[in-house]
Amino acid sequence: MSLVFNLRSPRLVGQWLARFEDACRLRKIRLTAQRRSVFEALAADTGHPTVEEIHLRLKKNWPSLPLPTVYRIAEDLISLNLIRRVASDNGPLRLDANMEPHQHLVCRVCGWMEDWRDPRWEKTPLPSLLSRGFVAEEYDVRISGLCRSCADKKAGRVKSYRGEKQ
Amino acid sequence: MSLVFNLRSPRLVGQWLARFEDACRLRKIRLTAQRRSVFEALAADTGHPTVEEIHLRLKKNWPSLPLPTVYRIAEDLISLNLIRRVASDNGPLRLDANMEPHQHLVCRVCGWMEDWRDPRWEKTPLPSLLSRGFVAEEYDVRISGLCRSCADKKAGRVKSYRGEKQ
DNA sequence: ATCCTTGCAAAGCGTTTGCAGGCTA
DNA sequence: TAGCCTGCAAACGCTTTGCAAGGAT
Numbered sequence: 001m002s003l004v005f006n007l008r009s010p011r012l013v014g015q016w017l018a019r020f021e022d023a024c025r026l027r028k029i030r031l032t033a034q035r036r037s038v039f040e041a042l043a044a045d046t047g048h049p050t051v052e053e054i055h056l057r058l059k060k061n062w063p064s065l066p067l068p069t070v071y072r073i074a075e076d077l078i079s080l081n082l083i084r085r086v087a088s089d090n091g092p093l094r095l096d097a098n099m100e101p102h103q104h105l106v107c108r109v110c111g112w113m114e115d116w117r118d119p120r121w122e123k124t125p126l127p128s129l130l131s132r133g134f135v136a137e138e139y140d141v142r143i144s145g146l147c148r149s150c151a152d153k154k155a156g157r158v159k160s161y162r163g164e165k166q
Numbered sequence: 167m168s169l170v171f172n173l174r175s176p177r178l179v180g181q182w183l184a185r186f187e188d189a190c191r192l193r194k195i196r197l198t199a200q201r202r203s204v205f206e207a208l209a210a211d212t213g214h215p216t217v218e219e220i221h222l223r224l225k226k227n228w229p230s231l232p233l234p235t236v237y238r239i240a241e242d243l244i245s246l247n248l249i250r251r252v253a254s255d256n257g258p259l260r261l262d263a264n265m266e267p268h269q270h271l272v273c274r275v276c277g278w279m280e281d282w283r284d285p286r287w288e289k290t291p292l293p294s295l296l297s298r299g300f301v302a303e304e305y306d307v308r309i310s311g312l313c314r315s316c317a318d319k320k321a322g323r324v325k326s327y328r329g330e331k332q
Numbered sequence: 333a334t335c336c337t338t339g340c341a342a343a344g345c346g347t348t349t350g351c352a353g354g355c356t357a
Numbered sequence: 358t359a360g361c362c363t364g365c366a367a368a369c370g371c372t373t374t375g376c377a378a379g380g381a382t
Contacts, residue, residue, distance in 0.1 A: 069362090
């Protein structure tokens with residue numbers, strides 16, 4: 001697990017923090033230091049971190065912060081519509097504070113993930129009633145493939161049968 | 167968990183079983199009754215079942231079949247490229263024996279899932295080198311929303327803060 | 333006969349929960 | 358002050374693993 005993370009612009013993080021505080025007031029939810037820290041860490045990070053990654057980062061300055069608290073707060077923030085879960089094939093829950101419409105690049109080998117925007121996806125209209133009364137709300141588009149480092153490693157490798165995750 | 171499942175056409179299941187047997191021969195993997203049963207149950211089901219659902223179904227006629235065996239075989243079939251994991255936000259692993267290009271309708275409340283085809287997604291070309299050397303291989307499109315039954319239940323309900331999964 | 337695969341049991345990992353004490357509003 | 362929230366520890370559910378016995382080739 002990498003602790004390297006890409007920062008989001010401080011201006012945007014500030015906007016999102018204000019929105020977070022408004023949401024707390026509106027929903028009559030207490031604005032605790034723990035919630036603010038978790039939300040801020042998540043908002044500042046473009047890397048779709050796991051709960052554990054957030055926890056590790058916060059522990060540097062707050063060694064007593066327990067992991068279950070971060071889990072509980074993550075759930076709260078999801079309920080408040082301030083962050084969302086990222087869809088994946090397996091592995092631990094990943095979080096995303098970017099609520100704008102966007103797509104994801106996902107490496108099928110290492111799970112590396114990055115935001116991507118392609119206006120073509122956003123212009124495609126949602127079918128209104130697709131099938132059996134299903135009410136479509138939004139697209140969730142992942143572009144899967146190989147990140148540069150896994151593509152490099154792959155060259156010349158032989159696939160094994162068991163023992164190697166695809 | 168529901169044991170109701172939608173059947174795939176026997177003709178298609180037969181084709182896929184033949185492909186499964188070829189793949190076993192090609193990769194020199196033993197064709198056991200367990201593997202055949204798990205693959206067949208999966209191929210016959212259009213409902214994106216979990217490993218446990220497959221196991222429950224097979225147990226009816228094979229009470230001694232252990233769950234870990236189904237997990238191991240699922241992993242094998244994924245490695246053989248005969249089935250794939252379905253992307254989801256959370257919850258247990260779901261499997262899909264349909265390897266044709268297709269999209270999914272996903273209910274964000276109950277997890278109900280159904281295949282969907284929209285030629286627009288399939289015609290959109292993959293960008294070749296999107297970002298930082300990323301090699302795109304395929305799209306994974308989920309259309310999330312509410313299935314009919316959750317849409318019906320939702321009318322008139324008040325959302326709670328904690329205690330209700332979104 | 334070989335050795336891949338299964339069956340069993342146990343461990344592993346990520347996540348959730350119950351309860352008492354603490355802190356925000 | 359009231360009661361929401363946290364901290365702690367323990368439980369939980371899904372998944373994986375080690376090892377000996379079994380079965381396909």
